Amino acid sequence: MELQEGKDKFIQAWGTLGSHWGINRTMAQVHALLLISENPLSAEEIMETLKISRGNANMNIRALIDWGLVFKELKPGERKEFFVAEKEMWEVIRKIIIQRKKKELEPVIRVLNDISNVEQNSPEAQEFARVIEDINLFAQKADSTLEALVKSDQNWFVGTFLKNMMK
């Protein structure tokens, strides 16, 4: 396979992955492009490579910077901004976990806590309370698991954690 073909396929795949993840396609494609680019790219270059508009490029680069997946890099003597991706894969994963946890898990935990104060003792209410309690248990576990992952470093993850998992 040609290098260029490989790169294109990767950008497509990463984009699709993103879209199954609440990350928008273009944002993921920009990320992919920067990931496999040897040197920092300007907004202009990103626009041209991915064939997207200026506004679109700007928005998504901004979002990637918010997520901590991309950094701005200024070249001395150049007015333009250049961008590089975080290339340490473990960091990339941590950053993504942080965002997804915030968006997916935390709001649910808030509602569950809120809901736990349903009064009444009807059998119906009991059943409801049971389901909520059960979900709550898993939500708490998931929360602390992810929290631990986010705080851990790669060696611990790839070494200790996965060894424990697989035994």
Next chain:
Amino acid sequence: MELQEGKDKFIQAWGTLGSHWGINRTMAQVHALLLISENPLSAEEIMETLKISRGNANMNIRALIDWGLVFKELKPGERKEFFVAEKEMWEVIRKIIIQRKKKELEPVIRVLNDISNVEQNSPEAQEFARVIEDINLFAQKADSTLEALVKSDQNWFVGTFLKNMMK
């Protein structure tokens, strides 16, 4: 809080969670409704409670059955079909992991394998190969971790696994 208010909030929250998950809002709401319902509900009842159309109800119930999150239940003497949700939360989670892994992870793994045969020895190709290799490592780990989770039972998960995690 009133029971009904709690139920409504839960259905809303579960719907929102779903939509951050590639599960569509209505599908998640139908699931929520069935989860907290004491007895099986008919399509009719689901339509009325959630104020959705017949077609919509049908589609999403079908999808939930595909995922293994909802079961059809026939009452003797009744022509109508009734539906119940899988209420064992650990099972629910397993079923969701299975689907998400299939949709999110597996296609990427396929592309990564495909892409690994990029020829060329330019420094550019080297860099590309490095990034892909790195992602591949994590993808494999994630795959086997999820595979193990799916095969494990609840006690192992809540007991052993999480204790190891937190230590």
Next chain:
DNA sequence: CTGAATTTTCAGAACATTTTGAAAGTTGAA
């Protein structure tokens, strides 16, 4: 069989998200 009850399908409508591009805003070298 027949036909009423029920489920399924699907084209178009409604809604939601993403993208564009032009205009407004910002920046810094001269």
Next chain:
DNA sequence: TTCAACTTTCAAAATGTTCTGAAAATTCAG
């Protein structure tokens, strides 16, 4: 300052997704 280079914003357009409702298909009691 000034002004060209560059970045940001945002309303409208394009695209993508979900939902509706009526029609077609299926099912089964009589």
